[in-house]
Amino acid sequence: MREMEQACVNDQRPKRVLEIKGLGLHFGGLQVLSHVDLEVMQGEILAVIGPNGAGKTSLLNCINGFYRPQRGTISFRGKPIQRLKPNKIAGLGIARTFQNIELYTGLDVLDNLMAARHIHMKRGALAGALFFGPARREEIRHRKVVEEIIDFLELEPVRKKIVGMLPYGVRKRVELGRALAMDPSLLLLDEPMAGMNLEEKEDMARFILDVSELKAMPMVIVEHDMEVIMDIAHRAVVLDFGNKIAEGSPREIVSNPRVIQAYLGEDEEAAGG
Amino acid sequence: MAEESQGDRLDTLPKLLRERAKVLGERNVAMRVKDRGIWRCYTWRDYLEKVRCLTLGLVRLGMEPGEKVLIIGENKPEWFWAELAAQSVGGVAVGVFTDCVANEVRYYVEQSEATFVVAHDQEQVDKVLEIKAQVPRLRKVIYWDPKGLWNYKEPDLLSMDQVLEMGREYGQQHPGLFDELVDRGSGEDVAVICYTSGTTGLPKGAMLSQRWLVEGIREWSSVDGWDRPGMEYLSFIPPAWATEQGLGIAGGLVAGLRLNFPEEPETVQENIREIGPEILFYGARLWESVNSMVQARILDSTALRRWLYRRCLWVGLRVADRKIGKKKVGPFWGVLWWLAFHVCFRALRDRLGLSRAKVVYSAGGALSPEIIRYFLALGIEIKLFYGSTEMGVVSIPRPGEIRPETSGRPMPWADVRISEQGEILVKSRYMYSGYYKNPEATAAKLKDGYYCSGDFGYLDEEGHLIVIDRMEDLKPLSGGRKFSPQYTEVRLRFSPFIRDVLVVGGEDRDYVGALVNIDLENVGRFAESRHIAYTTFTDLSQKPQVIELIREEIRKVNRTLPEQARVMRFVNLHKEFDADEAELTRTRKIRRSFVEERYKELIEALYTGQKELAVEATVTYRDGRQGVIRTLISVNEVEPRQCT
Numbered sequence: 001m002r003e004m005e006q007a008c009v010n011d012q013r014p015k016r017v018l019e020i021k022g023l024g025l026h027f028g029g030l031q032v033l034s035h036v037d038l039e040v041m042q043g044e045i046l047a048v049i050g051p052n053g054a055g056k057t058s059l060l061n062c063i064n065g066f067y068r069p070q071r072g073t074i075s076f077r078g079k080p081i082q083r084l085k086p087n088k089i090a091g092l093g094i095a096r097t098f099q100n101i102e103l104y105t106g107l108d109v110l111d112n113l114m115a116a117r118h119i120h121m122k123r124g125a126l127a128g129a130l131f132f133g134p135a136r137r138e139e140i141r142h143r144k145v146v147e148e149i150i151d152f153l154e155l156e157p158v159r160k161k162i163v164g165m166l167p168y169g170v171r172k173r174v175e176l177g178r179a180l181a182m183d184p185s186l187l188l189l190d191e192p193m194a195g196m197n198l199e200e201k202e203d204m205a206r207f208i209l210d211v212s213e214l215k216a217m218p219m220v221i222v223e224h225d226m227e228v229i230m231d232i233a234h235r236a237v238v239l240d241f242g243n244k245i246a247e248g249s250p251r252e253i254v255s256n257p258r259v260i261q262a263y264l265g266e267d268e269e270a271a272g273g
Numbered sequence: 274m275a276e277e278s279q280g281d282r283l284d285t286l287p288k289l290l291r292e293r294a295k296v297l298g299e300r301n302v303a304m305r306v307k308d309r310g311i312w313r314c315y316t317w318r319d320y321l322e323k324v325r326c327l328t329l330g331l332v333r334l335g336m337e338p339g340e341k342v343l344i345i346g347e348n349k350p351e352w353f354w355a356e357l358a359a360q361s362v363g364g365v366a367v368g369v370f371t372d373c374v375a376n377e378v379r380y381y382v383e384q385s386e387a388t389f390v391v392a393h394d395q396e397q398v399d400k401v402l403e404i405k406a407q408v409p410r411l412r413k414v415i416y417w418d419p420k421g422l423w424n425y426k427e428p429d430l431l432s433m434d435q436v437l438e439m440g441r442e443y444g445q446q447h448p449g450l451f452d453e454l455v456d457r458g459s460g461e462d463v464a465v466i467c468y469t470s471g472t473t474g475l476p477k478g479a480m481l482s483q484r485w486l487v488e489g490i491r492e493w494s495s496v497d498g499w500d501r502p503g504m505e506y507l508s509f510i511p512p513a514w515a516t517e518q519g520l521g522i523a524g525g526l527v528a529g530l531r532l533n534f535p536e537e538p539e540t541v542q543e544n545i546r547e548i549g550p551e552i553l554f555y556g557a558r559l560w561e562s563v564n565s566m567v568q569a570r571i572l573d574s575t576a577l578r579r580w581l582y583r584r585c586l587w588v589g590l591r592v593a594d595r596k597i598g599k600k601k602v603g604p605f606w607g608v609l610w611w612l613a614f615h616v617c618f619r620a621l622r623d624r625l626g627l628s629r630a631k632v633v634y635s636a637g638g639a640l641s642p643e644i645i646r647y648f649l650a651l652g653i654e655i656k657l658f659y660g661s662t663e664m665g666v667v668s669i670p671r672p673g674e675i676r677p678e679t680s681g682r683p684m685p686w687a688d689v690r691i692s693e694q695g696e697i698l699v700k701s702r703y704m705y706s707g708y709y710k711n712p713e714a715t716a717a718k719l720k721d722g723y724y725c726s727g728d729f730g731y732l733d734e735e736g737h738l739i740v741i742d743r744m745e746d747l748k749p750l751s752g753g754r755k756f757s758p759q760y761t762e763v764r765l766r767f768s769p770f771i772r773d774v775l776v777v778g779g780e781d782r783d784y785v786g787a788l789v790n791i792d793l794e795n796v797g798r799f800a801e802s803r804h805i806a807y808t809t810f811t812d813l814s815q816k817p818q819v820i821e822l823i824r825e826e827i828r829k830v831n832r833t834l835p836e837q838a839r840v841m842r843f844v845n846l847h848k849e850f851d852a853d854e855a856e857l858t859r860t861r862k863i864r865r866s867f868v869e870e871r872y873k874e875l876i877e878a879l880y881t882g883q884k885e886l887a888v889e890a891t892v893t894y895r896d897g898r899q900g901v902i903r904t905l906i907s908v909n910e911v912e913p914r915q916c917t
Contacts, residue, residue, distance in 0.1 A: 147309035152420070157539035159310065210421055 015042040017077060017186055017218045018063070024071030025055075025062060025242075032058045033069070033242040040186065043216035045208070047223060047233035047250065051263060054239040056222040057099060060188045063220070064096050065089040076186065091119055095184035097175045099191045099222075105164035109155055109174050110146065112163055116181035117142040149177045153207055169200035176207065187211070187219040193228055201225070205232050226254065238262065284460035285483040287324070287361040289526040291455060294321035301503070303525065304350050307536040307544055315350060323350070323437065325451045327358035330440030331389065332450070334413055334431075338363025338457070341385045341466070345369040345378065345401075346393025348508045348534050351417040351433055353522055355391040356512070360464055360483070361455050367466045367478070368513030371397065379404040382411055385466055385478055385709065390414045391433070395421035402427060460484040465522075466709050467515045469662050478709035479662045481515060486523040489703035492686060493519070493666050494528035497656075499552045499632045502529025507550040509534075509541045515662040516636065520554055545626030552632040557640040560655065563625060564644050582621075585613035589650025596649060597676055610652075618651045627653055634658045634669070641767045642677030642833065649675060656681065659740050664724055665703040668738045678833050679737035689738060690723060695755055696744055697730045698723035729757060731835055739835075749780045756785055756838035758865075764833065765840075768826040769795045773850050773857075775868055776840065777876050784841040786879035788872060789823055790849050796822070811904050814845040820909050827911050841911055842879045846872075847904050848890055878908050 342359035659680035670681030742757035
């Protein structure tokens with residue numbers, strides 16, 4: 001953990017990490033995102049919320065290059081990235097987790113995390129297989145980083161367990177671990193707490209806050225659970241049918257009439273809720 | 274001896290640590306801890322250095338001799354350093370279990386008058402900070418795992434690294450101070466306070482002296498053969514418990530055990546396998562769960578392996594029975610066991626982390642004799658340890674004297690007597706020094722110089738101590754005799770054919786009776802194999818062969834029971850105890866008084882000498898309908914008169 005502490009950024013001045021301007025995405029005639037503006041500051045946890053189909057996951061997919069937006073710009077630390085391939089974007093330091101966990105289910109936790117270090121490995125496959133000299137030193141160095149993450153996320157008991165055999169909540173934690181193993185400078189979390197019980201949610205929230213505190217890591221979290229958002233997010237953005245309808249502190253957001261309308265629907269409100 | 278200065282006499286743990294570090298120095302490993310996936314080593318010199326710096330750090334923070342340091346955390350080297358440092362200053366360590374809540378922590382801090390708290394991690398620190406304002410005496414809180422605590426700004430919160438650094442600097446300014454402090458200690462000092470959870474009232478702090486830890490453990494280790502330095506030990510029982518104080522903290526220093534600390538409480542099983550400890554202390558529950566884990570794994574295994582396992586176990590159990598029956602194993606069985614060991618037991622023991630286990634204890638509740646027999650078959654002698662925080666170690670079976678029931682002969686330093694009521698009374702050279710700030714409670718436990726254990730038991734013909742139950746859980750028989758229903762029930766339930774059993778007695782009754790629930794599945798299988806046709810549970814339970822089967826099971830258990838506790842008559846109940854009818858709790862414990870009331874007539878019949886009784890019982894079917902069963906139940910004697 002000491003290495004992580006040293007990595008702790010002392011400079012607390014807000015710096016813009018991610019800037020999205022006028023983002024538009026459509027699939028044929030279906031407008032998924034229209035004219036979305038968004039900023040993520042250094043050290044900030046930004047929540048993206050909205051009803052089903054509001055375009056939240058699509059927004060994350062645009063940021064990490066799965067989708068090509070037709071309009072607008074996405075710049076990461078001042079560099080436009082909307083035309084880059086996903087692997088390039090990952091190499092720049094944007095890591096993400098998925099709504100429906102995407103891990104290597106046949107490998108153990110350790111190997112899953114080591115695989116995430118791949119983008120930082122320089123030695124070839126042959127050298128790695130021979131496990132000799134520099135390749136060996138490199139492996140040890142990466143293993144150290146991974147062990148720090150295992151310690152951080154309290155994954156020790158499952159270190160050597162096959163991921164496919166693990167309970168859902170633990171897999172989610174492994175996925176967060178894998179994103180962290182990439183040593184990212186921006187973390188995108190897609191519903192990190194979906195399908196978890198209360199205790200698992202609390203644990204996850206604590207881990208997310210720890211990452212944020214320790215590394216001043218900026219994060220974009222897509223989440224449905226408003227309670228979680230209230231607890232951990234610094235700021236929230238609300239999407240509805242691809243439009244940004246509100247932005248502000250979580251407290252402002254929950255009392256915003258447009259947000260309430262988007263969630264409850266006009267008809268129901270008219271009918272007396 | 275008298276001419277030796279106090280510093281030379283190795284009568285306290287800090288003095289022993291200093292001596293060990295001098296002799297064993299930096300080449301010998303004193304502790305290992307698994308961290309970040311690797312076993313990291315601390316040599317004896319490292320151990321001493323950490324304790325020295327921590328001691329001086331505490332002094333630098335204003336700790337005075339006699340002050341208490343409360344320690345709350347999982348088993349880690351830091352826990353041990355903190356205790357040794359507190360004792361080096363001349364203070365007392367107070368151990369607290371990690372699962373207690375903030376309010377309990379407050380009680381312990383207040384009761385022990387602790388001025389420092391050493392806490393493991395954020396979880397424990399949060400508890401302490403929550404109550405800190407309510408206990409003004411508490412000055413500093415020191416933690417060793419910084420995770421999550423990076424942004425805590427409380428002024429009285431320090432990391433152990435900070436304190437160690439403070440101590441290092443302070444040591445440079447005051448060379449010789451550490452030795453001076455250590456020299457001041459004496460064997461009569463209180464070393465540690467362990468809280469015992471009484472069944473009634475608030476926990477009481479039992480004070481253990483340095484002499485208890487140093488001399489007591491020295492004798493214990495030499496009697497039980499774990500005094501060879503460098504034996505591997507895995508520390509995972511809570512150090513707040515007197516047993517770990519003895520085995521881990523004192524055992525490491527006095528007997529020179531090499532202490533290994535697991536990575537996390539959840540990884541203990543895995544870590545045990547990596548270390549292969551030579552000395553091991555499991556609770557009774559843990560032995561049972563290891564045993565059932567093996568059974569389950571074997572069932573999942575291939576047919577050939579199952580077959581081999583059964584053959585080998587059969588040989589193992591034969592050998593175990595010979596050992597228990599004090600018969601010689603002989604060359605024939607010796608060779609067979611050797612084969613079974615190499616074919617099966619060696620690999621099995623390795624899987625369980627027991628490959629090198631030499632001295633193995635069990636404590637904390639009754640352990641079924643079958644479990645002891647099972648492990649003895651694998652060549653592992655589980656010793657039923659009897660002792661407590663207050664009494665220290667009272668009795669342990671010696672090597673080669675393993676009997677499934679007994680806790681062995683009393684230790685050479687302990688004098689055991691049985692009171693007229695059957696209570697175990699103990700006088701020992703290594704007893705606690707009383708309850709902290711509670712002389713009334715201390716006095717209440719003493720009678721004519723003997724400590725009243727509150728346990729019911731007896732000494733058998735060989736002088737082995739057999740502990741049966743807590744005094745308050747006993748039931749009376751006529752003539753003032755007592756017996757323990759639970760003791761008998763636990764043993765009967767171990768039979769695969771008995772699912773539940775209620776053992777009854779009473780002040781106006783001469784002997785013990787039992788209501789038995791047969792195990793439908795296993796008895797059914799037994800019936801099938803004997804071609805016994807049956808219709809319902811009721812029908813099966815009253816088949817003469819089944820009654821004979823249960824009678825034989827009871828007889829087996831009776832042989833291990835004291836005379837008055839033997840079951841003389843029993844009935845096989847016509848229906849199963851059912852939680853839906855409030856006969857059992859949801860956790861399948863019998864509701865004793867309710868069941869006794871419900872089957873009043875049957876219980877009466879056990880004592881009137883009738884042979885049969887017609888019963889009617891309402892049963893609730895799965896679909897909620899109720900029906901009435903009318904049937905004849907036979908009342909059976911365990912030892913028929915025609916047999917001698």
